[in-house]
Amino acid sequence: MAAYIVMEPPGRSEKVDTTAFVRDGFAWLGLLVPPLWLAWHRLWIEAVLAFVVMGVLSMLGEGLGLGVAGSLLSLLVSLYVGLEGQGLRVAALRRRGWHEWGVVEAGRIGEADMRYALEAEGLPAEAAPPPRIVPDAALARPAQPGMALGLTHIPGRR
Numbered sequence: 001m002a003a004y005i006v007m008e009p010p011g012r013s014e015k016v017d018t019t020a021f022v023r024d025g026f027a028w029l030g031l032l033v034p035p036l037w038l039a040w041h042r043l044w045i046e047a048v049l050a051f052v053v054m055g056v057l058s059m060l061g062e063g064l065g066l067g068v069a070g071s072l073l074s075l076l077v078s079l080y081v082g083l084e085g086q087g088l089r090v091a092a093l094r095r096r097g098w099h100e101w102g103v104v105e106a107g108r109i110g111e112a113d114m115r116y117a118l119e120a121e122g123l124p125a126e127a128a129p130p131p132r133i134v135p136d137a138a139l140a141r142p143a144q145p146g147m148a149l150g151l152t153h154i155p156g157r158r
Helices: 026-030 034-040 044-063 068-072 075-095 109-122
Strands: 003-007 020-024 098-104
Touching: 003 075, 003 109, 020 026, 020 044, 020 075, 020 109, 026 034, 034 044, 034 075, 044 068, 044 075, 098 109
Parallel strands: none
Antiparallel strands: 003 020, 003 098
């Protein structure tokens, strides 16, 4: 089962259909084609940055005469996008004002949507704060007079 991060839009009055589900895990397409994957998810600045960094690393490797190893430097960007791509998506949604509702575990995104709808429907709009537990001072043990040796004092023993 996969974990899906549920992101709700800025206005809570909007429909549940606008909720975004971001699968937490490795992005294989982000590894294979990072700029295209980032652009597909509307991470425009990140896509341009990934394209430029991949090009610069590849040209730097060729300029230093590293051959194929220089081109493999651009794989570092691909690996980063594969590992952290979903986190970049969540961060972009947060910058746009979306807030994180929680995490839903499901096998597919359809199941995640169903579980979110059932859990969101069952929760009250504003949960009451838990009752405050304050100990009663009358039930506290009185101080034990007498000499105490060691770390703790055991009443009745000397």
